[in-house]
Amino acid sequence: MSTAVVLFTRDLRVRDNPALAEACADADRVIPLYVLDPKLAGLSGNRSRFLHQCLADLREQLRERGGDLVVRTGDPVTETIRLAREHDAGTIHLAADVSGYARRRESRLAEECERHRLELRLHPGVTVVEPGTLRPGGGGDCYKVFTPYFRTWSQATWRQQAGTPRTVTLPDGVTAGRLPAIPSGDSPHAAEGGETLGQRRLTAWLRTIDGYADAHDDMAGDKTSRLSPYLRWGCISPLAVAEAARASQAEAFVRQLCWRDFYYQVAKVFPKLSTEPLRPGNDKNWRYDKDALQHWQDGLTGVPVVDAGMRQLRAEGWMHNRARLITAAFLTKHLGLDWRLGVDWFFRWLIDGDVPNNAGNWQWVAGTGNDSRPHRRFNPIRQALRFDPEGVYVRRYVPELKGIDGPAVHQPWRLPEPVRRGLDYPGPLESQRDEAVWLRP
The missing domain is CATH 3.40.50.620 (HUPs)
Structure with missing residues (x-):
């Protein structure tokens, strides 16, 4: 046998x-x-x-x-x-x-x-389309820009889903071994893992997927799928999710899944994505300020939307996709701190943290990665007013501000000296433009 x-x-x-x-x-x-x-x-x-x-x-x-x-x-x-x-x-x-x-x-x-x-x-x-199977027509080992990759990926033939085994027969005499006790974790409100819960969340999500394109950036509404931890650990099949989303004609969500595949094909040829820049020329003279970093990590920068995102990260082991963009841009483009510090901190807390998406997105924001416009910048105040106009998201995670009504909650307050010092380095908040999105299913 x-x-x-x-x-x-x-x-x-x-x-x-x-x-x-x-x-x-x-x-x-x-x-x-x-x-x-x-x-x-x-x-x-x-x-x-x-x-x-x-x-x-x-x-x-x-x-x-x-x-x-x-x-x-x-x-x-x-x-x-x-x-x-x-x-x-x-x-x-x-x-x-x-x-x-x-x-x-x-x-x-x-x-x-x-x-x-x-x-x-x-x-x-691990992905919808295997990393390395799609390559640019003009040569190269992977796509460096998302849009042409998305066009090719959308036209590719996806594999057939594998059947679920009805029976699994072990050899005689195998000792299964005990599972260790489940640790408590660090975030009190983190999602629970497992295929059963992943399938349940996917089923519930598909009932509301029609509004995804318009609502996934609504920070207060929290209309993202929250499937990313289950995709990261393979509790649910990326292919099955993509096929279900395509069947629902939710192309905006399918595009997010393509972004996930995009970073996997980058990481396949550049496995040091977490530590080395894809664009070495843009890996500038970063500052190293322990106090400013600590304020960012603790959600005590004095910029409400940044602090809300960082506190959500600690509370849930997860962060809204738009908040990931805002907090990452604040660390790199406003405080001028090394993107690798952000990679490590997110990796420490995120239950969906992996090398391709965590590091790939950090490099995109920092201007060292796959962004075709690496020098773009973001204004966290404008981002907050656009995607959390009444301040509901901010007040949810920064209880000190619950007494401030409406958009006034987004104004910076009590900026600590290390943060002020950092903001003087790359340029003031009000000079920044409002661009793009941190992509996360």
């Missing part, structure tokens, strides 16, 4: 999971495996909590089909090879990914599979 191992990474679902579907179709026995890497354990309390919730739900989904989720702790390559050899598996299935960590894991796993005469099969599933 043939045996296969499915190494789950960021595809924590049973629906439209090509790696799991092919393993179940080709092998008599399948070992679904997740390896908890201690090297990643302390990066984000919020993401650790969300991940463990996802694993608990995935285990239930597999048990309903007669299988189980095998959990190990250690180096993912070592533990995967050990389990495969213990149970005479001939094939290991893995969803391909693009980050530097994922690429190194994949490369090492390929070497060990060759050494132990195991077959490694890589599968799609």
Whole structure:
């Protein structure tokens, strides 16, 4: 009887999971495996909590089909090879990914599979269209500008969704292992993880998707899908979401999903997206002011809409798409602080934080990335008046301002000296223009 191992990474679902579907179709026995890497354990309390919730739900989904989720702790390559050899598996299935960590894991796993005469099969599933399959006609390894990528992506033939296995049969004698206790996380109002909740949120979202194009920038209304954490961890299939949105003729939302794919194809050829600029010439002489950075991190800049966004981040492990743009632009284009400081802080708190979208969007805002107009700037006051005209969003997260009615709430107040000092560096608030959007499903 043939045996296969499915190494789950960021595809924590049973629906439209090509790696799991092919393993179940080709092998008599399948070992679904997740390896908890201690090297990643302390990066984000919020993401650790969300991940463990996802694993608990995935285990239930597999048990309903007669299988189980095998959990190990250690180096993912070592533990995967050990389990495969213990149970005479001939094939290991893995969803391909693009980050530097994922690429190194994949490369090492390929070497060990060759050494132990195991077959490694890589599968799609992290994006709608596989990174690297669409390339510019004039040469180049990836699209540098979104619009031509979107045109090509929109015309591409998407793969067929993989079927959901009805049964998953484990080999005899496999010890599943215990899931660690779910950590508390750092944000008290963070969303909970898992395929079950992801599917439930997607179903509810599709009922209201018709108004997305007009409402997704309404900061007070909060009409975004909030699907990004479930997409980041693969609790829901990006392809299934895109097909559902396209069927609903919600092209504005489909475009957001294309932005997600766009950054994945950039990260595939530039895995150091979090630390090195795509446009080195625009990586200017950034300031390093610990006090100004701390005020920004704590939501105490004195610019209400910036402070509201930063406090939402801490409270929910998530931030409205428009607030991400405003807060990132304030750090880089107003305070003149290094975009990498923002990447790290967002990555510390966001449950949807990943390398392609987090770093790609930060570089876009900072002018070091894929923006075709890298010197554009943003006025946070104008942004706030446009997308939170009555100040409802600001008062929701900055309780000190609840006594101020209407748009007057957006005026800067009590600017700390480190923030004033920073604002004098790149230019005053009132000189900035109002442009673009931080894109996030």
